[in-house]
Amino acid sequence: MSARGAAAGGRLRPVVRAPWTVLKRAFGWIPLFELRNKVLLAPSGVRLRRLVNGEIARLAKTLPELPQALVVTAVPTYRRPEALLVAVRSALAQTFQDQLVVVVDDGGGLLPELPDDPRLITFSMARNSGDCGVVRNVAMRLTRSRYVAFLDDDNVWEPDHLATALEVLEAPGGPDAVYTAVRRVLPDGSEHDVLSVPWDRRRSADEQFVDINAFVGRRTPGLRFSWLYRPKGVLPREDWDFVHRYSRGRRLQHIPHITVQYLVNPASFFTQW
Numbered sequence: 001m002s003a004r005g006a007a008a009g010g011r012l013r014p015v016v017r018a019p020w021t022v023l024k025r026a027f028g029w030i031p032l033f034e035l036r037n038k039v040l041l042a043p044s045g046v047r048l049r050r051l052v053n054g055e056i057a058r059l060a061k062t063l064p065e066l067p068q069a070l071v072v073t074a075v076p077t078y079r080r081p082e083a084l085l086v087a088v089r090s091a092l093a094q095t096f097q098d099q100l101v102v103v104v105d106d107g108g109g110l111l112p113e114l115p116d117d118p119r120l121i122t123f124s125m126a127r128n129s130g131d132c133g134v135v136r137n138v139a140m141r142l143t144r145s146r147y148v149a150f151l152d153d154d155n156v157w158e159p160d161h162l163a164t165a166l167e168v169l170e171a172p173g174g175p176d177a178v179y180t181a182v183r184r185v186l187p188d189g190s191e192h193d194v195l196s197v198p199w200d201r202r203r204s205a206d207e208q209f210v211d212i213n214a215f216v217g218r219r220t221p222g223l224r225f226s227w228l229y230r231p232k233g234v235l236p237r238e239d240w241d242f243v244h245r246y247s248r249g250r251r252l253q254h255i256p257h258i259t260v261q262y263l264v265n266p267a268s269f270f271t272q273w
Contacts, residue, residue: 028205030236030244037228037236044229048134052227055125056141066144067121069100071162071216074139076132077105077153081112084153091151092117096162099149102139106130133225133238140223148223149216150239154263157213161259165216168255176250177217179210180259192264199252204244210252212239214260217246 023032038045060066073091077084084103091101092115101120105111107128114120123142129135132152140148147169151157165178181196197209204210217223223246225238236244246252 024206028202030205030208030240033236034226034241034244037226037230037234041228041230041234045227048129048131048227048229051127051129052134052138052141055127055138058126059123059138059142063142066142067100067102068144069119070098070145071096071100071147071149071166072140072143072145072219073099073101073149073151073162074136075101075103075151075153076135076139077103077108077111078128079108079110080153081110085112085114087151087153087156088114088120090156090158092120093159094157094162095159096166099162100143100145102143104135104139106132106135129229131229131238133242134227134229137224137227140219145219147216148219150212152213154265155213156261158259158261161214162216164255164257164259168253169216169218175253177215177246177252178255179214179216179252180255180257182211182214182260182262183258184262184264186264194258195262196254196256196258198254198256199247201244201247201252204247208236208240208243210243211260211262212242213262215243217252220246 075084075087075091088101088103091099099119103111103114103120103122105122105124107125109124111122111124114122123138125135125138136150147166149162149165161180164180168174168178181194183194184192186192195209195211225242228238230238
């Protein structure tokens with residue numbers, strides 16, 4: 001390319017990027033990227049819906065009726081038996097008792113021997129979906145509750161996590177959902193940082209600061225994670241999209257009290273989480 005052509009190309013780039021810049025300022029990059037994902041990844045959504053509908057029909061036959069509690073805690077897992085046991089123990093050790101812990105194995109077939117507790121039920125999917133959000137959807141569709149909470153299999157809750165959340169949610173005029181502060185730790189056990197950011201929906205369109213492990217919200221008819229399969233590196237992640245969609249027309253409140261220990265896993269989809 002000639003020097004003149006290169007210069008012309010350089011002048012065109014800002015013009016071509018101008019619409020994106022305007023849209024990003026108006027709506028934020030997370031909903032814009034998610035709109036792109038809905039177009040590009042649509043076939044994966046059809047496939048995963050079919051998979052989940054089949055699994056729900058199969059698993060529901062094992063239940064005399066849908067289990068229920070005030071809070072359902074969805075725990076997706078895939079081949080992390082040791083970490084899962086620690087996570088489940090932290091969920092069952094909550095000072096708030098009216099909960100149902102639902103472990104859904106994403107076709108990994110490696111569930112450890114878990115505590116014998118009537119508040120714990122487990123399901124194993126026949127096939128791997130490869131998507132945490134889809135597995136959480138299975139847990140929610142197989143249960144009933146007023147509130148839902150989420151705990152990944154490599155993270156742990158402090159004993160007062162649910163009690164702290166429910167105190168705010170159940171108060172007169174309480175919000176629709178809350179999220180607590182999170183201590184992020186490295187694999188060697190040292191502290192990486194503490195994530196504690198007040199709620200701001202506009203900010204949530206550009207920056208994800210609500211960890212799904214810290215989120216407790218009211219169950220609504222449309223409460224679900226995206227059906228899209230997201231290969232490694234595809235953003236936004238399913239929980240980022242979930243929080244932004246859930247907050248539309250609803251009140252969220254941050255509780256600046258650390259109740260979650262989050263493992264910063266080098267094998268995760270992104271480095272800073």
